[in-house]
Amino acid sequence: MLTPRRSLRLHAESGRELPRVPAFEALYRRGCRPRHGEVIMIAGRSGTQKSGFALFWAASMNLPTLYFSADMSPFTASTRLASMATGDTTEQVEAGMKQGGTTRARYLDALSHSRLTFSFGAPITWPALDEELEAYVELWDAYPQVIVLDNLMDFENAETDYTEQMAVMSGVTELARNTGATVIILHHASDKSWEAKSDPWSPPSRDQVKGGLSEKPELSLSVALDPSSLEYRVAVIKQRMGPSDPTARSFALLYCEPERTRFHARPYFRAPQVQLT
Template structure:
C-alpha cells in the first residue's frame, strides 16, 4: 500500500488479531481514512458505521474504484446504477449501519456473516467508540466497549479497528489544530488500551495528512505525536497518497 509506506517505514506494524484505535479531532477524515485503509488491505471486512449512511459509504467505495469524485458518483448512481454496482462487485467490505451500535446487533451481524461466508471477517471496524449504546459520554461504558472489543478479537481472530475522538477544546487543539493529538488528548485516555493507537490530523490548506503512532505494544511509538508519517488526502475521492499533489502532477507530466 504505497500511501502507507512512510508509516510502515517508521516501524508501525498492524498485526492480525490486534485491537487498533484511530483517534483524531472532529473533521479529520477518520472514517475516510479507515475505509480507504481496509479497502487497500482487501481482506474480508465487517464495517459497523454509525456515522455514514449506506449511500455515503457506497459512494465513497465507488469513488475509490472509478476515480470519479463522490459528487460525480452520487449523480451517476441516478442515471447509470449498473456501472457503480459493477465497480463495487469486487469489494470485500460488508457494512452494518445504524446508531447507536449495540452488542446484540454486533452478535447478530457476526452470525449472519458466518452463515454467509462460513468464516469470521478478518477485519472488524467500529465507527466510532462514542456511538456505542451508552458510550456518548459514559467513560465506564467506553471502557467496557474496549474490553469487549479485545474479547471479540481473541474469540474471532479478527483485527478490530475502533475510531475515537480527541479533544477539540485543549490548548493544543486551539494553538496547533493541524497537528496529530498527543496520547493524553484522546478522550478518556482510552488510546492506552489497544495494542496499536494511531493519531491523525488533516491540514486543510495543503491536504497533508499526518499520522502518528502514539501507542504500539510491539514497536516504536511517540505519545507526544510530534513524530508522524505524512500522506496526502483527496477527500473528494476518499483517497490517500504518499506523494503531494504537485509531485503527482509532475509525475503525470513526465509520463
C-alpha cells in the same frame, strides 16, 4: 492453560503483519506494523477524515471485512467506495447513479470485487453486533478478518460515560481474541484543549484522546488533516511491539484527497472536476 511454546505455535498466524497499503509507506518506514488479531485505534479531532482513512485502509487491504458504521449512511459509504475504486469524485458518482444506464452500471461494476460488508445504525449495540457476526458466519462460514467499529462513542450508553467506554474497550479486546479478527475502532480526541486551538493541524498527543483509551489497544494511531495543503499526518502514539511517540510530534506524512476518499504517499495533481451531464 498454554505453555509459552504452545501459545506461540497457536497464535503465530494471527500475529502476522496485515497486507501493506502503498499509500502508507511513510507510516511503515517509522516502524508501524499493524498485525492480524490486534485491536487498533484511530483517534483524531472532529473533521479529520477518520472514517475516510479507515474505509480507505479496509478497502485497500480488501480482506473479508465487516464494517459497523454509526457515522456514515449506507449511501455515503457506498459512494465513497465507488469514488475510491473509479477515481471519480463522490459528486460525480452521485450524479452518475441518478443518470442511470451505462454510467450507473460502471459504478456498480467497480464495487463487484469489494469484500467489505456493512452494518449501519446508531447506536451500536452488542446484541446487534453479535447478530451481524452470526449472519456473517452463516453466509461465509468464517469470521471476518477485519472488523471496523465507527466509532467508540456511538456504542450504546458510551457517548459520555467513561465506565461504559472502558467496558466497550474490554469487549472489543475480547471480540478480537475470540474471532481472531483485527478490530479497528475509531475514537475522538479533544477539540477543547490548548493544543487543539493553537495547533489544530497536528495529530493529538496520547493524553488528548478522550478518556485515555488509546492506551488500551495494541496499536493507536493519531491523525490530523491540514485543510489547506491536504497533508494527512499520522502519528503512532502507542504500539506494543514497536516504536511509538505519545507526544505525536513525530508523524508520518500522507496526502489526502477527500473528494475521492483516497490517500497518497506523495503530493498528487488535483485535476479540475468535470461534472457529468
